[in-house]
Amino acid sequence: MKIAVDAMGGDNAPEEIVKGVALARTALPETEFTLFGKRDEIMKYMADFKNVKIVHTDEEILMEDEPVKAVRSKKNSSMVLAAKAVKDGEADAVFSAGNTGALLAAGLFVIGRIKGIGRPGMTTTLPSLEGDNDTFTMLDVGANAESKAKNLHDFAILGNFYSCNVMNVTNPRIALLNNGTEYDKGDKLHKETYQLLKDDQSLNFVGNIESRELLNGKADVVVTDGFTGNAVLKNTEGTALSMLKLVKHAIMDNGVTSKLGGLLLKKSFGEIADKMDYSKHGGAVLLGVKAPVVKAHGSSNAVQVKNALIQLHTMVDSNITKNLSDYFASHKAEQAASKVDNQE
Template identity: 55%
Template sequence: MMKIAVDAMGGDNAPQVIVEGIEKARDEWTDLEFVLYGDETKIKEYLKDDKRIKIVNTDEEILGTDEPVKAIRSKKNSSMVLAAKSVKNKEADAMLSLGNTGALLAAGIFIVGRIKQVSRPALMPTLPVTNSSLGVNVLDVGANAEAKATYLQQWAIMGSIYAHDIKQIEEPRVALLNNGTESDKGDPLHKEAYDLLKNTEGINFIGNVESNDILAGVADVIVTDGFTGNAALKATEGTATILLSQLKNALLNNGFFTKMGAAIVAPSLKSLKDMFDTSKAGGAVLLGLKSPVVKAHGAADAKTVFYTVKQIYGMLLNDTINKSNKYFEQMEEKK
């Protein structure tokens, strides 16, 4: 039996969507148990069946406005901190939260702990692509504003292992986000990273990609520093939101005949909407920690919580974290 610790108070719609998503996941996978950390009274308001679900009452909560490291240190009885401690103490195998991203990263590093050979954990979401339902994994998207070439190499290795295990891609295509596709493009960091990735055993490195190809499906894993990754992520999300909104406005607010046309093309447009529905991709993984820690979006619904559990379940079944451990140990032995 595998156990997942859940920060039930994180997110915009907690604990309702968390409880609903967890109950659905519990019913789907009979070898999973859950421990929900949070306000017991509020959790029980939405919990229909406590089979394989335990509640640990907490009297503190980390807010989205809290300073991350300070919150982790001062709110020791918060749902996030206690969930992280249960993973550290091997009482749970993984952790799920919809809460403060910075605080979760701090809890992951200072409480759960990082893999010995990994210098810095990275935040890795799955973004949609035009030619596949599997999406593309991009890391780092904000955990590390500054990076070294060796960090990008480590993230590429872990991202590749994840894509192989969870998305069942035999040889995931790994690319480096850069300002040109040529091998000599970029600043010293990207040039050094390119040379490292080109000579890294066990990954299928395909070279540089530019930001206009992030959603084109040319790679399965894209690595970059956290500053660039976060900027690219926000620009991509913002552009998609604006385009979909403007398209809807153009079709529905320009007269009777335009609305008739909208009704005709609606089935075709559904595929566009489905492409940008990332709920089935689950959450963003904090890769580089000793156990799976996954962050779902603060505005996530119950369906997203369900698929985030599926994502964690896959990591546990495939022993993804230990595969990264073994890879880095082998690299150390060869030095």
């Protein structure tokens, strides 16, 4: 198996990316990694290059670059070359912690999307604090700022497949993120999407869900547009970090008794922090393109990069792209047949 790595993408590149590859290589000794980026910079952070190949390029896509323009004009950038390696059959999957929009554009224009899928969705795994499952899947979390009802319906189909085949959830409960739980809540987009999901008998649609209920185990797959999903994801992450800081300050600023209590609860606080750390499940998956593509958080450290690379390995090993393509085509065919039967 071969994984193409954009070594220059992200706030901490290339250091944390390269160190993450080294950790992943230890966990995945049969996997080959091709790192695209500045050779001299990459070589600073890796002691040996067993199962590691470097493809040198001085060009990179920056976080502030306009995504589509950057992909088209910077054809020798580390991200575009990594995507091209997959297109040319030189690698099986792509990893990047760089510009999200550019990675989406590279996935669409370089790798290509699965037939029938209008827009790929960025998919992430978040912690569930209650219920039978300890995680849930949410998409889109940043690939598409604007979406149509058809796109959100496609995201539900993609999320259903991912939840079943990657997260091992049986008959996943699918919910639509909205500003209320009533069926008639939301704008025109959400009302149209609600009806599409309700009418799709192959999906276990459980209705609308409010953002305050996301972590409470009410759904296994949450569908939303990329703008809202990205905002909710960052808010969830920020709230978790802020709450832990508040607890720390409450302990440290209130005398010896509080400090002793904090010491006794140190293990419990660590368990809470671990539970809320969604990065341990890997990066965000770009579902709907012809090869596994994973986007890690821009500020990812080496351990988070390693987790994302292991996630990619699992996806390639399970042949997820072909299975997803077959599933999506079969689902659409069944829907078309059902529509014809209803008309008759």
